[in-house]
Amino acid sequence: MKQTAEPDGGLAPRTVTEPGPIRPFGSREQHLGALFEAVLTRGPLSRRDAARLTGLSAASVTKLVKPMISHGYLIENVREAGVPGRPQIPLQVDAGRHHAVGIKLMDGEIVGVVADLHAEVQSAHRMKYRDTSPEGVVSAIEEMTRILLERSPVDRARLLGIGVGLGGHINANTGVVVKSPFLGWRDVPLRKLLVERMNLPVVIENDVNTLAVAEQWFGAGSSFPSFALVTIGVGVGCALVLENQLWRGVSGAAGEFGHMVVDPDGPECHCGKRGCLEAVVGDTAIAATMSAAVGRRFTKVSQVVAQAHAGDPDARQVFTQAGVALGRAIAALLNLLNPPLVILSGEGMTASDLFIDALRAELDRDAFSSTATDCTVLVRPLPDETWARGAAATMLREGVLRSLSKLSDQVPA
């Protein structure tokens, strides 16, 4: 805590020097972005429908779309008639026009993809790495990028950059890894290092946040202004999108969900506390609980999952307990923020059938008033490269919105 004081030290600043947070002018940039997002996420769209979606007038849409077409962001599809009246001209994003590399850093392993503007994966690769020093990781990412771009060659001019997602406390604005337990890092300026080495735009972001961005652009999140994304796997993570904005918190550390204490008398967590959510429902926790219950050593969740699917009551019980704990934590989230949507994702959700019922029941039990009934809960098992895809999506979004804002009306030569 910075300080604690009884306030009301009513300071009347004689000279105010705060930098005005208000944009001096023009919402054009925002409207360009909104229009692009609408066309991207809501499939092919006529100008008229785009106008309705964004709230702009048809005239404005025409004006704004023009430079986006001439610069190659959007393309006009062939008109399709069928109803009386002039047929609509479907607009869509020229997906192949822009690409990005997405990379997910894990403990000892790294997954990378090349994705186009629809976040369709063009190629993927997976490799191990040992050297966890900043230099080593940068080299691994360089190597990965080289391999990926060899497999699916992308014109450098059309490569928006590299998005990197990793667990821990990442300050996306400064590009600094504030703290990453699995790498043992503190305050490593990863973005700077990567930009210097690769000479390409780089975005680094918490891995769960990258998933949320992908979900917001290409998934269920596109229909909801706010949602929470909870991932279950080795760890438990959470990302928040509030009013269409990724919520990062003051220091960029928002969304730390795994170390919420759900049972003060629960098992010890690697963070030093007892009964953290992660220590109850994380992968290692599942295996450990099962081992303790049966008296036989389980090292992997997959073994417990297999047992449970085979009908073993002990294994089923382990998952039921995990579901209850998870439900309790998510209920806390629901009660606190009352979001319209919660997406459950992560490797752990592939076995969601084993605990989803317990989770739901607990949600209904714990949720205050209508916070549970007013919330859609979505289960999203994770295809393997999705994390890396999310990182690519984050870079795509950043890059496209940035370049859109520089768009001028004039047609390029």
Next chain:
Amino acid sequence: MKQTAEPDGGLAPRTVTEPGPIRPFGSREQHLGALFEAVLTRGPLSRRDAARLTGLSAASVTKLVKPMISHGYLIENVREAGVPGRPQIPLQVDAGRHHAVGIKLMDGEIVGVVADLHAEVQSAHRMKYRDTSPEGVVSAIEEMTRILLERSPVDRARLLGIGVGLGGHINANTGVVVKSPFLGWRDVPLRKLLVERMNLPVVIENDVNTLAVAEQWFGAGSSFPSFALVTIGVGVGCALVLENQLWRGVSGAAGEFGHMVVDPDGPECHCGKRGCLEAVVGDTAIAATMSAAVGRRFTKVSQVVAQAHAGDPDARQVFTQAGVALGRAIAALLNLLNPPLVILSGEGMTASDLFIDALRAELDRDAFSSTATDCTVLVRPLPDETWARGAAATMLREGVLRSLSKLSDQVPA
């Protein structure tokens, strides 16, 4: 939960009918509001400083301030020289120009105030009521308003309306009390009833939210774009202000903090679960825990507080435990949202010395990375009418911002 499904049912809406969420035009209304808020919360302010604060140009400030002065919202103070150059003209809000009634509904008791635009309380009153039917409550509020306005007569034209704060799930937009446990209500259109009876603008809002609004305008919150407000007393409540906006959630139920489960094996809660935060640190919980520990019957917290202040180790222990539980819950909040400020308030904070150290220690222990160090924690013991004052502030804000938006440049006759 509404539903659960694997999504990607990629619906391509042929005809889009969504109402565009974008404002058709003009940010003038927002700038008027921002300017007014700046002058209100940042004390007397010259046009120049106001410009710096809001980010507007000096020219714009001149233009926007003109109608606010001619309509009596702002007044020019006498200039004060001292430095070379033309002296500044301090602008300030004409506090006496607008008033509002603020009312806090409690179980069997009702507190009301009349407040001016600075939320200075002009007069206050407190009374009991028995009839908890909607009719009865409306009558009590009417009676209260009558008494308050007798004591401090306010020109009806200058009375912006009545703000009502009460615990429970309140939908401020529709003016409906969705659920109020202490009144035993469900879906009561309280605002409608009050408007009909009183023929005045009415705002109803969750009581903790009204406190947050007051804090945002007149308290520490005015210097932070986002903060969380946690109240401890009979119940435990929470309100969130995110990016200068009160966060209500989809259904207006956000901020339910008291029924987060902090200890699954803890004491039973009146909500039916076990180990809710409220059941561990609420007023009745404190008394109950103390009774159990000592084997003597305590019915009021004040008794336990007295014992603790007298040095009774049992009593002190009770508060220490409560501090730990509270710290744990607030740490969860910190980790999830990473806000720059948390304000601790409510009647319970008058005894904050008994548990604040335990709370702080737990925060530091539980918080991930820098979420605790980057967060200012403020203790705000509650003067008695503050709840009602908050309700008045909510009405003032609503009323003023609404009427500002109708302001035209022309000088009134």
Next chain:
DNA sequence: CCCGTTAGTTCACTGCGTCAAGCAATAGTG
């Protein structure tokens, strides 16, 4: 008394979105 300095005001200008009118392209109809 004039100068430097700072605050506030005026005004021509510009960017941006809108409205209204016009143009374009289809299906249906006599």
Next chain:
DNA sequence: CACTATTGCTTGACGCAGTGAACTAACGGG
């Protein structure tokens, strides 16, 4: 096969809001 109804897109005049630059106002100091 015109002709009309219908719907989508485009164009241009308009208005609003905010700005920069020039100007006026009001002070202290030499």
